[in-house]
Amino acid sequence: MRLGRWAWLLLLPLLCVLGLFLFGLGELVWSSFNGPDGPGLDLYRQFFARADYIDVLIRTLWVAGLTTVVSLFISYPVAYFIARFQGRRDWLLVLILLPWLVSVVVRTYGWIVILGNRGLLNGFLGWLGVIDSPLRLLFNTTGVVIGLVHVFCPFMILAILAVFLQLERALEEASMSLGAGPLETFRRVVLPLSLPGVISGVMLVYLMSTGAIITPLLLGGLRDRMLGTQIYQEMFQLFDFPKAATLAVILTATAFLVVLPLQWLERRVSRNLKGAA
Amino acid sequence: MTAWIVAHRTIVAAVLLFLPAPIIIVILSSFTKAGYIGFPPGELSLRWYAEFFSSADWLATLGLSTLLAALAAMLSTFVTFLGALAVTRQRLPMTQGLETLILLPLIFPHAALGVIMLGLVGIFGWTGNFLGLLLAHFILTIPYAWRPIVAAMRKHDLAVEEAAMSLGAPPFYTFRKVTLPLLRPGLVTALLFTFIISFDEVTVSLFLVGPDLSTLPVKIFSTIQDSGSPVIAAISAILIGFTIAIVFLLDRVIGLELFVAAEQRRKPTA
Amino acid sequence: MAQPDTLLTLDGVVKTFGRHRAVDGVSLAVRRGEFLTLLGPSGCGKTTILRMVAGFEHPDSGTIAIDGKPIQGIPPYRRPIGLVFQNLALFPHLTVGENIAFGLRVRRQPAETIARSVDEALALVELSGYGERRVHELSGGQRQRVALARALVIRPAVMLLDEPLGALDLKLRRQLQLELKQIQQRTGTTFIFVTHDQEEAITMSDRIAVMNGGRVEQLDTADRVYNRPTTEFVATFVGDTNLLTGRVSSVAGPTATVSVPVLGRDVPAPAGDARAGTGVRLSIRPENVRFADSASPWRMDARVLEVVYAGAAHRYTVEAGEARLLVAAPASPGTAPLAVGQRVALTWAADDAVLLAPPAGSPGR
Numbered sequence: 088m089r090l091g092r093w094a095w096l097l098l099l100p101l102l103c104v105l106g107l108f109l110f111g112l113g114e115l116v117w118s119s120f121n122g123p124d125g126p127g128l129d130l131y132r133q134f135f136a137r138a139d140y141i142d143v144l145i146r147t148l149w150v151a152g153l154t155t156v157v158s159l160f161i162s163y164p165v166a167y168f169i170a171r172f173q174g175r176r177d178w179l180l181v182l183i184l185l186p187w188l189v190s191v192v193v194r195t196y197g198w199i200v201i202l203g204n205r206g207l208l209n210g211f212l213g214w215l216g217v218i219d220s221p222l223r224l225l226f227n228t229t230g231v232v233i234g235l236v237h238v239f240c241p242f243m244i245l246a247i248l249a250v251f252l253q254l255e256r257a258l259e260e261a262s263m264s265l266g267a268g269p270l271e272t273f274r275r276v277v278l279p280l281s282l283p284g285v286i287s288g289v290m291l292v293y294l295m296s297t298g299a300i301i302t303p304l305l306l307g308g309l310r311d312r313m314l315g316t317q318i319y320q321e322m323f324q325l326f327d328f329p330k331a332a333t334l335a336v337i338l339t340a341t342a343f344l345v346v347l348p349l350q351w352l353e354r355r356v357s358r359n360l361k362g363a364a
Numbered sequence: 365m366t367a368w369i370v371a372h373r374t375i376v377a378a379v380l381l382f383l384p385a386p387i388i389i390v391i392l393s394s395f396t397k398a399g400y401i402g403f404p405p406g407e408l409s410l411r412w413y414a415e416f417f418s419s420a421d422w423l424a425t426l427g428l429s430t431l432l433a434a435l436a437a438m439l440s441t442f443v444t445f446l447g448a449l450a451v452t453r454q455r456l457p458m459t460q461g462l463e464t465l466i467l468l469p470l471i472f473p474h475a476a477l478g479v480i481m482l483g484l485v486g487i488f489g490w491t492g493n494f495l496g497l498l499l500a501h502f503i504l505t506i507p508y509a510w511r512p513i514v515a516a517m518r519k520h521d522l523a524v525e526e527a528a529m530s531l532g533a534p535p536f537y538t539f540r541k542v543t544l545p546l547l548r549p550g551l552v553t554a555l556l557f558t559f560i561i562s563f564d565e566v567t568v569s570l571f572l573v574g575p576d577l578s579t580l581p582v583k584i585f586s587t588i589q590d591s592g593s594p595v596i597a598a599i600s601a602i603l604i605g606f607t608i609a610i611v612f613l614l615d616r617v618i619g620l621e622l623f624v625a626a627e628q629r630r631k632p633t634a
Numbered sequence: 635m636a637q638p639d640t641l642l643t644l645d646g647v648v649k650t651f652g653r654h655r656a657v658d659g660v661s662l663a664v665r666r667g668e669f670l671t672l673l674g675p676s677g678c679g680k681t682t683i684l685r686m687v688a689g690f691e692h693p694d695s696g697t698i699a700i701d702g703k704p705i706q707g708i709p710p711y712r713r714p715i716g717l718v719f720q721n722l723a724l725f726p727h728l729t730v731g732e733n734i735a736f737g738l739r740v741r742r743q744p745a746e747t748i749a750r751s752v753d754e755a756l757a758l759v760e761l762s763g764y765g766e767r768r769v770h771e772l773s774g775g776q777r778q779r780v781a782l783a784r785a786l787v788i789r790p791a792v793m794l795l796d797e798p799l800g801a802l803d804l805k806l807r808r809q810l811q812l813e814l815k816q817i818q819q820r821t822g823t824t825f826i827f828v829t830h831d832q833e834e835a836i837t838m839s840d841r842i843a844v845m846n847g848g849r850v851e852q853l854d855t856a857d858r859v860y861n862r863p864t865t866e867f868v869a870t871f872v873g874d875t876n877l878l879t880g881r882v883s884s885v886a887g888p889t890a891t892v893s894v895p896v897l898g899r900d901v902p903a904p905a906g907d908a909r910a911g912t913g914v915r916l917s918i919r920p921e922n923v924r925f926a927d928s929a930s931p932w933r934m935d936a937r938v939l940e941v942v943y944a945g946a947a948h949r950y951t952v953e954a955g956e957a958r959l960l961v962a963a964p965a966s967p968g969t970a971p972l973a974v975g976q977r978v979a980l981t982w983a984a985d986d987a988v989l990l991a992p993p994a995g996s997p998g999r
Contacts, residue, residue: 095450098447098462100447105465105466105503107503114483115480161382162379164372164376165376167372177620182380182383182384184620186383188607190565190566190603193603196386197386197390200389200390207389260688261725263689263710265737265784266737268711271711279727295474299474300570315473318478318479322571332479332483334479335475335479338475338476
């Protein structure tokens, strides 16, 4: 059915909603330039003048980076395994999708139960007699990274898996028939062809880890503030919307600073792989 | 060589244990009798479920979250459906740009999204009320509705409609009897997916709840911070049950594998 | 059983997938330098044989040997084979030149040697100057040649080709068949080619193994497979034929007389080792059925039922006795075809008919 001019009418509600989002975004940026002393860069200057904020910024980058790297290293083998699994793949996918769709807050709570000082892991290790005093797994960076990896690595697995599912088995066989052993085949064929999935997974996980609030608040210590938790505090303990807006803009900027080059890279890599499917 | 295989299998096994671990632990610990959760688990009981179901407060929150998720899912699926019809059938200028815009909320860090939504909702005077939450969830779930619906529409061959009309079916009849049934799997996927995204959303909601209004995940969050009572485990187990039901439905509607593929074409492209 | 010029042997190879016997006791001896085609309908086991030779599948029983040495347990990447896949499986992330260089790089050959070999390979498949192109910029036929060059450049003892021309249109396909054959002859490489297209098999092959249901029905030269099929399956799968059921009534020297009830008469056929009194199936190709003239030693009456003009020939369906026969007669310009309903007299030379072994279950050849 041709729609003609009706097309714009159908699109209108969607455009309105998206317009609202853009308006909110504009409002955010606007507020960040409007400190108590009138328009200007005051709020940004204040941010970069405070050593504790810089600390928070650096910790955010560090935690997000670590989460991304760990997620990548554990997700890649899993994605490959699932893609090459001969049996009922649905059951493996459930193991990934189900945790992915369970609320962050529920999963984080699970980690408190497991990792806490009186939690299951310490209880179990103590019961075995392996440790005398509980390991400190919670309320520090370790806890935050474990929690964030758990929350975000399904994104990474799915991103890489999507590429693997399109990868023809015959390409690996072709490589072997030309004399490349399994490791060589992996290095020369599988790895380069999976790069688009790796890049988009890295982008997603990094982006989302920078903006996390729940996991660092619940699993991190008082010193483990990240930009997200800082924004939450400015907002609900200090009720300072302009400052929160400034932090949000800085957060978004730090995220994009990493994501945009990656996106460029992904586009380049994908172009080289055109016709791979 | 074999060492590599062993290493690979070990990592895979570890991750496949790691992912469901907290969920299984939460379900198991919801049956504890004690006032705290530890190892070994001790006696079993349903007392925390009883506590949940006898608390009007918790039940009201559950009801609110369900209502919110259902409304947000229906709104975003419907609006996305209309927009996707236009985009897939009409050669519109800047379709690429439009798609980027639609997926934009996906590529913002959640904490930033929270502040954006708070500012936006404040303009309407909806801070801390249901409409504010609904608006935010509506915007947030649109990208999740977009992919399955557009994928279904692109897969759908317009020649089928032309065939129907050449057989004498008027446009609206064709739409009802041919187009809509063919798009149903995509629409159901969008509904289920947006529902679960909204139902589980916590970071952005955190900015929008008020003193008398909270979603279930936010209330769980504040309860963990305040008391850590095992009633949380019981509620979490119920939430997990919801999720399992939806994953099961998704598997039935499209199959999980297709779901992965469709989901991945949703890669943010900004 | 291995003759001196035998390169690859399969001996009693069996492969089952679940309950399906994909390959059911195949023995083959492939000669050095020959172009051997495995021909059969889809699911006959021909691709499975190729994959077992390549090392991607393993036989349940039986042995595969190259140069008399069993290759069981040798992984695909250490076998002296080159493989051209059905869908080509060119590496999309590499250029044409890098695709061809792949096997040489894996073998850690020096850069200059690789560059030279790649140029030679490109020249061999007439793609000189295409080394820097990306695979997706090539046409179907060009990709085909890259796949061939990539496998040939590692100088395999055996080239395995799995329906590599299947996706191309007819004209290009014919052209590439010839090129492929030329390249095979020029390089002297042993080719094992898999196809379901009998015409392709006949055009290209030195020998054809006709397969059905996981077994080799006949292994012979293209000419003999077409003109001297040994089983009913081979006779019907390779080209059109008329099949008639009858009984040998007498044998006189090289010629047998077969009484065919549906024709209501006796017809001649080569005797072979047929004995009088046995039931047989007689196969006669449409183009071997001729219109009789005064010199014909025998003739039978028939009536034209249908005429189809097929380019170089007219194909007639005629009724003789109670049988319907296909007859193909060359169409010469200016001559009008026979009309429907016209009465004609048919004949054939005794040598053009073939008596087939009784169907399935018996060891042929």
